[in-house]
Amino acid sequence: xxxxxxxxxxxxxxxxxxxxxxxxxxxxxxxxxxxxxxxxxxxxxxxxxxxxxxxxxxxxxxxxxxxxxxxxxxxxx
Ligand SMILES: [Zn+2]
Numbered sequence: 001x002x003x004x005x006x007x008x009x010x011x012x013x014x015x016x017x018x019x020x021x022x023x024x025x026x027x028x029x030x031x032x033x034x035x036x037x038x039x040x041x042x043x044x045x046x047x048x049x050x051x052x053x054x055x056x057x058x059x060x061x062x063x064x065x066x067x068x069x070x071x072x073x074x075x076x077x
Pocket of ligand 1: 003006010011012028029030031032033
């Protein structure tokens with residue numbers, strides 16, 4: 001999967017998906033290699049295991065965010 005470009009210049013990661021404030025999924029624009037942020041804040045290959053962890057994190061994060069929104073609405077009114 002590694003292109004010649006990546007082996008010379010290194011991967012060019014862009015955020016492909018925001019999971020939480022601290023965790024993102026990244027994709028290399030040249031070879032489409034996927035990476036993610038692990039619990040230590042380091043980039044690590046996006047394995048099926050990490051994909052699973054991220055989907056759980058994302059669900060928890062979204063639920064927390066919507067609860068906070070509800071709290072704000074209650075506070076404002
Ligand atoms: Zn690459």
